[in-house]
Amino acid sequence: MPAKSNAKPDLSVLPGVDELLRTDTGRRLAAAAGPEHAADLARKCIAEAREQLLSLKNASTKAEALAAVENELLVCWSRETRRGTRRVINATGVVIHTNLGRSPLSADAQKAIRDAAGFAAVEYDLTTGKRGKRGERTEQLITELTGAEAALIVNNCAAAAFFVLTVFASGGEVIVSRGELVEIGGDFRVPDVLEQSGADLREVGTTNRTKIADYERAVKRSTKMLLRVHPSNYRIIGFTDSPSTSDLAALARKKKLLFYEDLGSGAMIDLSAIGLDEPVARRAIKDGAQIVTFSGDKLLGGPQAGIIAGKRKLIDQLRKHPLYRALRVSKLTYAALNATLEAYRRGNALNDVPVLRMLSLGTGDIGKRAKAMAKKLVVINGLRAELLDGVSAVGGGAAPGVERPTVLIALTHETRSASELAGMFRNSTPPVITRVEKGKVLIDLRTVDREEERDLVQAITKSLA
Numbered sequence: 001m002p003a004k005s006n007a008k009p010d011l012s013v014l015p016g017v018d019e020l021l022r023t024d025t026g027r028r029l030a031a032a033a034g035p036e037h038a039a040d041l042a043r044k045c046i047a048e049a050r051e052q053l054l055s056l057k058n059a060s061t062k063a064e065a066l067a068a069v070e071n072e073l074l075v076c077w078s079r080e081t082r083r084g085t086r087r088v089i090n091a092t093g094v095v096i097h098t099n100l101g102r103s104p105l106s107a108d109a110q111k112a113i114r115d116a117a118g119f120a121a122v123e124y125d126l127t128t129g130k131r132g133k134r135g136e137r138t139e140q141l142i143t144e145l146t147g148a149e150a151a152l153i154v155n156n157c158a159a160a161a162f163f164v165l166t167v168f169a170s171g172g173e174v175i176v177s178r179g180e181l182v183e184i185g186g187d188f189r190v191p192d193v194l195e196q197s198g199a200d201l202r203e204v205g206t207t208n209r210t211k212i213a214d215y216e217r218a219v220k221r222s223t224k225m226l227l228r229v230h231p232s233n234y235r236i237i238g239f240t241d242s243p244s245t246s247d248l249a250a251l252a253r254k255k256k257l258l259f260y261e262d263l264g265s266g267a268m269i270d271l272s273a274i275g276l277d278e279p280v281a282r283r284a285i286k287d288g289a290q291i292v293t294f295s296g297d298k299l300l301g302g303p304q305a306g307i308i309a310g311k312r313k314l315i316d317q318l319r320k321h322p323l324y325r326a327l328r329v330s331k332l333t334y335a336a337l338n339a340t341l342e343a344y345r346r347g348n349a350l351n352d353v354p355v356l357r358m359l360s361l362g363t364g365d366i367g368k369r370a371k372a373m374a375k376k377l378v379v380i381n382g383l384r385a386e387l388l389d390g391v392s393a394v395g396g397g398a399a400p401g402v403e404r405p406t407v408l409i410a411l412t413h414e415t416r417s418a419s420e421l422a423g424m425f426r427n428s429t430p431p432v433i434t435r436v437e438k439g440k441v442l443i444d445l446r447t448v449d450r451e452e453e454r455d456l457v458q459a460i461t462k463s464l465a
Contacts, residue, residue: 011050013065017042023070029077041080045072088431089456093392093406093444095358100433102297102304104354104449106343109302109336116335135334141341145268146281148292148309152318153337154327160293160306161262162193165225167321168258168291168314170198172224177210177242178203180229199224205242212243212251219255226252228289230264230279245279249288258314259290266294266307268344274359275402276394281309290314296333301353302340303333358446359394359404367407369445369453374409376457380464382414392446409443413464428459 020026020042021035030038049069090100105113116122125132135153142151154160165174174194181191181203194201202223204214215226226248243251245261252259267278278299284292291314296305306327308318318324329337343352350356367387374385388410391403413421421441425432435442448456 013062014046014050015062015066015069017046019066020046020069020073023066023073025070025074025077029073033077041076042073045069045076048072082427082431086431088433089452089459090447091432091434091443091445091456093390093408093435093442093446094395095355095392095447096298096395097447098395103301105303105336106301106340106352106354108339108343108352112335112339113332116331120331120335122331122334134328138334138338138341141338141345142307142309145341145344146292146309147285148281149312150315151307151309152315152324153296153329153334154306154308154324155329155333156297156304157262157264157266157293157295157306158193159327160308162197163306163318163321163323163327164260164291164293164308165194165197165199165227166323167318168260169194169225173200173202173220173222174225174227175202175204175215175218175223176227176229177205177214179205179207179210179242180227180231209241210243211241212247215243215248215251216255219251219257223255223257225258225260228259228261230262245284245287245289249290252290253288259288261289261292263292263294265298266296266300268300268341269349271299271356271359274356275404276359277402281307285309296337296340299355300340301349301355303336305329305333305337354449361404361406361446363389363405363407366445369450370407370409370443373443373445373453373457377409377411377460380461382416383460383464384412384414386410388442390442390444392444404446406444406446409445411441411443412439416464424463425460428463430455430459432456432459 017039021030021038026038026042029041033041046069049065049072085101088100090097090104092100094100096102121132123132123134124130138153139151142153143149154163176194181189191201200222202218204210204218228245228248248261249259251257261279261284263279263281263284265278267276267280268282270280271278276299281292281294289310291308291310293306293308294300296302296307300307308315340353343349346352350360370387374387377383377385386409388408390406390408392406394402394404411421412418416424418436418439418441422434422436425434425441435444443456445453
């Protein structure tokens with residue numbers, strides 16, 4: 001029945017909370033969200049219908065009003081659940097996508113998390129039946145892979161940097177190159193960390209050039225540390241200069257100072273073969289860094305973690321500090337990190353660790369997959385697909401300026417704009433995250449696992465059904 005013009009709607013047709021919760025949607029919501037929250041959402045939907053009349057434009061009977069508010073309840077619940085952490089298909093080609101959880105975990109790491117989700121031997125020695133050392137196996141793997149004497153794991157690399165500076169430089173001066181005073185994602189700035197740690201910052205050199213003599217001239221009685229920070233999210237090119245790790249290590253020994261290097265992205269092996277010139281932890285340790293820190297969830301390809309490795313006496317000092325308990329990680333992090341590091345020890349990281357596998361893909365392999373998928377997509381009503389040469393990004397503040405050549409699937413639609421298509425794909429099940437450039441939706445299969453291809457095609461198909 002058409003809505004009456006110039007007349008106030010009959011609010012008596014609105015359903016009550018109990019009536020709304022007795023609908024199929026209401027019962028499902030109560031089971032999924034709990035009766036109390038379901039009732040709260042029902043009241044909200046009814047109130048919105050009453051105040052704004054958005055859901056009742058064509059409702060003139062109780063049945064129509066109930067159906068309209070029931071639909072609003074479903075929309076409200078769907079909107080709320082989509083805000084949480086959930087699986088998505090990353091079709092952007094950005095490998096370490098910060099907004100999508102950075103590094104996807106390997107199959108072994110995912111299994112390790114499932115195995116550790118129940119009771120697990122975290123601080124229990126299965127041989128002796130007595131209390132064991134937390135994270136001992138994972139720390140051992142780090143020392144084997146880096147050549148460090150000892151290692152410690154905290155909840156992220158920012159925490160690792162703050163921890164090291166607090167314990168070893170508080171109340172003293174830290175010398176750092178002006179060109180390394182970086183800011184990374186989330187407004188995390190090296191100078192701010194130094195300030196919070198209780199250390200005083202001493203900048204040396206210029207933005208593009210810092211020499212070993214600049215560090216040496218800056219050393220005074222209050223100096224406690226030489227700090228080197230890898231600029232993982234930008235590059236200075238052209239007329240540049242900076243001392244090597246070995247030069248800084250030699251100066252630190254000469255002046256009896258601590259030399260700490262923050263490596264950032266966490267390259268555990270030499271990645272130059274795939275175009276990435278990132279500092280490797282083992283090399284930094286070998287060149288004389290007394291302590292290094294790096295991320296677990298970037299180029300290393302594991303869970304979020306801050307890894308600290310170096311001289312045993314320094315690591316032992318960190319372990320005994322009260323701040324360590326506030327920064328230590330959970331059993332799930334240990335489990336996933338342990339499984340990830342095992343792949344490096346086996347020598348299979350390039351195949352087993354998803355981040356490295358994705359970065360290693362060539363255009364030949366991606367092109368074949370893209371061609372096959374494009375054929376499946378063009379049969380969808382109104383959708384057009386073409387293949388374009390393009391580039392993938394490393395992402396995650398790692399290897400700035402480094403791009404990997406790829407083959408893109410470019411989608412357009414007869415009646416839908418590119419932004420509309422991208423929005424529909426984001427709201428599919430599972431959500432598909434794409435790029436939009438020059439009026440086209442771009443899909444890069446570099447970041448789509450082969451096992452996800454079927455889900456990707458189905459999600460797009462259902463979005464346009």
